[in-house]
Every structure is written in C-alpha cells, then in structure tokens.
Amino acid sequence: xxxxxxxxxxxxTLAEAFxxxxxxxxxxxILAGGHSLIPMMKLRFAAPTHLIDINNIPGLxxxxxxxxxxxxxxxxxxxxxxxSDLIKAKYHIFGDATKLIADPQxxxxxxxxxxxxxxDAANDxxxxxxxxxxxxxxxxxxxxxxxxxxxxxxxxYTTAVQHGExxxxxxxxxxxxxxxxxxxxxxxKVGDYATAGVAAxxxxxxxxxxxxxxxxxxxxxxxxxxxxxxxxxxxxxxxTEEDIALAAKYAGEDCNPSDDLRGDEDYKRxxxxxxxxxxxxxxxxxxxx
Amino acid sequence: xxxxINLTVNGTAHTVEVEPRTLxxxxxxxxxxxxxxxxxxxxxxxGACTILINGRSAKSCTILAVQADGKEIAxxxxxxxxxxxxxxxxxxxxxxxxxxxxxxxxxxxxxxxMLERNPNPTEDEIRWGISGNLCRCTGYxxxxxxxxxxxxxxxxxxxxxxxxxxx
Numbered sequence: 001x002x003x004x005x006x007x008x009x010x011x012x013t014l015a016e017a018f019x020x021x022x023x024x025x026x027x028x029x030i031l032a033g034g035h036s037l038i039p040m041m042k043l044r045f046a047a048p049t050h051l052i053d054i055n056n057i058p059g060l061x062x063x064x065x066x067x068x069x070x071x072x073x074x075x076x077x078x079x080x081x082x083x084s085d086l087i088k089a090k091y092h093i094f095g096d097a098t099k100l101i102a103d104p105q106x107x108x109x110x111x112x113x114x115x116x117x118x119x120d121a122a123n124d125x126x127x128x129x130x131x132x133x134x135x136x137x138x139x140x141x142x143x144x145x146x147x148x149x150x151x152x153x154x155x156x157y158t159t160a161v162q163h164g165e166x167x168x169x170x171x172x173x174x175x176x177x178x179x180x181x182x183x184x185x186x187x188x189k190v191g192d193y194a195t196a197g198v199a200a201x202x203x204x205x206x207x208x209x210x211x212x213x214x215x216x217x218x219x220x221x222x223x224x225x226x227x228x229x230x231x232x233x234x235x236x237x238x239x240t241e242e243d244i245a246l247a248a249k250y251a252g253e254d255c256n257p258s259d260d261l262r263g264d265e266d267y268k269r270x271x272x273x274x275x276x277x278x279x280x281x282x283x284x285x286x287x288x289x
Numbered sequence: 290x291x292x293x294i295n296l297t298v299n300g301t302a303h304t305v306e307v308e309p310r311t312l313x314x315x316x317x318x319x320x321x322x323x324x325x326x327x328x329x330x331x332x333x334x335x336g337a338c339t340i341l342i343n344g345r346s347a348k349s350c351t352i353l354a355v356q357a358d359g360k361e362i363a364x365x366x367x368x369x370x371x372x373x374x375x376x377x378x379x380x381x382x383x384x385x386x387x388x389x390x391x392x393x394x395x396x397x398x399x400x401x402x403m404l405e406r407n408p409n410p411t412e413d414e415i416r417w418g419i420s421g422n423l424c425r426c427t428g429y430x431x432x433x434x435x436x437x438x439x440x441x442x443x444x445x446x447x448x449x450x451x452x453x454x455x456x
Contacts, residue, residue: 001331008292008309008355031356038351039333041310051309053356079345083406103421105399106333108345109352190420191334 003041010053014060014166017052018141021164024050030166031055032075032114035106036123060113060168063087070172074113079104081112091172092286093132093181093199097124100184102191116152117167119159122193126153126224128183129170130216131199136160137169144168153223178204180287182279185218186271188262194219195262196271198251200279202234204287210234215247215276220255220268227251230276239284248277294358298323299367307354314338314349316357317364325365325394329423336422339395340364346402348421365394368401377401380439381432383451388426396422400436409440 011017021028029048031037032055040046054060060075063084070091072081081087082098101107101115101124115125116136126149129136134149138161147160154160161167175181185197197218203211213234215227230247237243252273257265291306298321307316317340318324326349329337333351340349341363368375377397380386387393396419403410403418410418415436416429424432434449441448 002312003310006309007290008353010355010358031353034353034356035333035351038353042312042331042351055356099417102333103336104403104418105336105339105346105348105421106351108347 001042003038004044004047006041006048007050008053009050010056012056012058014054014057014139014168015141017054017057017166018139018164020050020052021166022141024052026163028052030117032117033077033110034114035102035110036114036118036120054166061111065174068174070174072112072170072172074111074117074166074168074170076112078102078107078110078112078115082107090175090179091181093128093183093201093283096183097128097199100124100187100197106191112170113167116170117159117161119153119155119157121153121156121221121224122219123224124183124185124194124197124218127197127199127216127218129172130224130226131181131183131201131214132172133201133214135171136167137171138162138165139168140165146171150226156222176203178287180204180283180285180289182282182286184275184279184282186275193262196220196255196257196268196275198272198275198279200276200283202239202280202283202287204239204284208238210237210239213247215251215280217251217255217272220257220272222256225255227254227276229254234280239280244277244280244284247280248273251276292355292358294355296357296360296362298362299364305354309353309355311354312350313340313352313354313357313362316354317349317362323364323366327391327394329391329395334423335392335395336399336419337392337395339398339422341398341402344402344405346399363398363401365397368397375401376439376442377404377435380435380442384431384435384438385453386427386431386435392422392424392426396424396432400439404436404440404443408444410436412437 028050031053062073129149181201183199185194199216201214213231217225229250233247252269257268327337329335333348338349
C-alpha cells in the first residue's frame, strides 16, 4: 500500500521545524517514530501534504532525573525505555508497558512522545502517564508550555498540542521513598491493542499508609481515563485486601468500554476489575521492596 | 517531488532518487533489485520485511526510503561472507528452522540484532524477541532451537544437538 503524495522535510533544529509548521499550515504532520502515522497514511486514513521528520533533530531523546522529576525526551524510543538502567531500577511500570507495546522492531522506532501525541485511548503510555501524574512539555515558536496529563487529551486523535507546536518532553514526579508501579494489558495477540489495560502507582509511608495513588485505564473509555474513585479509596488507607478489592470494583464500574471484537462491555469491566487488583498488588509489592 | 538520498546497503554505497512516499522495502527490492527482503503483510505485523538500519532491526514496510538517508542498511544478502554462511544461517540450516522460507530472511535479521544485544538469551527472551515475526510453517520450535544453537556457536560454547525431537 502506498500513501498519497506529500512533501518531505527533515529539519535539523526545532526552530526550523516550527518555521515549517508555521509555513505549511494545517496540512503538515510531524513524523516521529512513524509507526502509527505511516500505517494510517498507507491506508489513506491520513493524507498530510507535508511531513516534517523530526528524527534528525538532536537532543530530543533522553531519560534523566533532574530537579525532582524524571524527564523523558519525546523522541526516546520504546526500546531505549526498555533498556534504561534508571527505568529498570526505579520505574518498573515502563518495563511492564513497553514489553507489551507492539513488537521489538516497532519498539526500535516508536517513540514515547508519538505514543502520547497520537491521542489514541488504545495506546498504552497515556494510562501510564495518568497513573504517574505526568506533565507534558509542549514547545512552539513562542516558547515552552506545560500541560498536566489530566488536561492533555481532548478527544479521538486530538490533544492539547496545537497547530505549530511539538510535544518535546514528559515530566514525571521523581520516585521517592516507598514507590511502586505496574502495568498490564490483556491483548489477544502480540501487537494488538489492549482489550483492557491498567496502570497502577502507589506511594506508601513508614506506617504502611498510602500517601499517593494513581490508576490509569487503557482502551475502556473514549479518552485515556483516570479511575478517580479508586484512587480516593486508596489514599490514606492501609491498603488492606478490602481497600484493594473496592478500588478494583470501582475501576470496573467507572470505565466506559464498548462492545467490539475484543469482547463485550461486561467482559471488559470484569477485566478492568481483575487487572486493577493485580496491578495494585504488584505495585504495592514493589513499593515495599 | 523526488528526493536524492545516499545510503549503504550491505556495505555498498548507493545514491538514488525516490518519491517521499516510497517505502524503504520497495526501494530495496524494486529500485536496487535486492530481493531477499520479503513483503508479507505490508502492515508491520509479520516481520518478513525486517532489515537492520544502523544495526537496529526494523520493519522496512513501515519506514520511508527518505528516512534511510545517510543510514547503513543490512539485509539477508549481507549475512554470508566469502568464508561461508553466517552462524545464524548455519543455525537455521542445521536445525530445520524453515519450511517454505518466506519468513526466514526477516526472522534471521531479527535474530542477528537480538543476539547482538543479548548474546545469551533465555528461551523466553527468544520467544519475546521474535514476537514481531510470524512463521506459518514451523510452529517456531525449530526457530527457537536455531537461535539457541547460534547463540552457543557465536560464544564458542558447546553446541546443542541438532537432531530433530520426536514427541
């Protein structure tokens, strides 16, 4: 399958990329890893007249802790997340999630920024970012601005990234103390979108009381979803079996899955409940280590 | 509007003109006539088109030829040398890791990168490592055995048996 014709530019600085976005107007698209956009162009679901390839702009791929944040450059490949020692040591949720994203070849190219900026509730990083309470850094000709992940997703394929802007960094509050995180999605086969996925993050104090909880859900709502009622149950609790069961029950009740080939609504609600419970237990076990 | 790009394929430099929408796999197969790389699903699912770009395995049906400008490409044709087969080719041969052979070029290129990054993978790591490559003949067992054999060979370890197992 061949995409419709387009013009291709490969700027070497962000300033050039912003200028091209400005000059070309609405018909330009940013090409990052390309493993969502190029398939859509081949199927002609998307037909941008200009592609601006940001793969040759240096300085957009990094994973570092700085100023109390874990900072991840937008062009960081999924494979780099899988292999990062910092991630392996402290942020297990990325190890869980990346392993389930597409397949190794796709992860060599797919980027975390693209996964989020694509604005698809079926992608895995959005729920992970919700659980981690991330902030998205968006850059443009006017400079940088920061948007909370809670305000980032507008609708199907639409996000807070406006015309002329590029998502450049993801900031996550650095893990401190007893911090644990976990992600799992049920999928029919490797590379499939989630039937349902759950990201869970907990912070526990010295007395075993939960001080922070984040739960994000994949592909069971029109937008990537925060399970707010579940989080509220957990914060301030001792994380007893009953608390976890109640949080899991609320997650299953509060999501809005639709019937499709991956399963019907009831089945998906059940999956969300089961996976939420498992991921909370996993995150808690990791926090206590 | 065509673009002129420079790339190296299996060590040979090429300067070619391509439309921006030309896929890398079409450049390799049709313009350069290097046809060992196959097109299976054309939707980045099957892995038959797997090649290496600067050493990283990639599905060339989902990468634009213009993105390969300045890059080093390796395809199955570059595995064997004057001295003989690459260990992964030997491994696939001795372990009967192919029947029809359609998936084999992509499967081997993927295995080459996997062993480069993880010379001694577990069976589980091998199965996850080739999860982006579909084979409809072998049932994968002999492919896994071939990669285990190659891992041992490349590290100078004792070679596992290549006798078929009858269950």
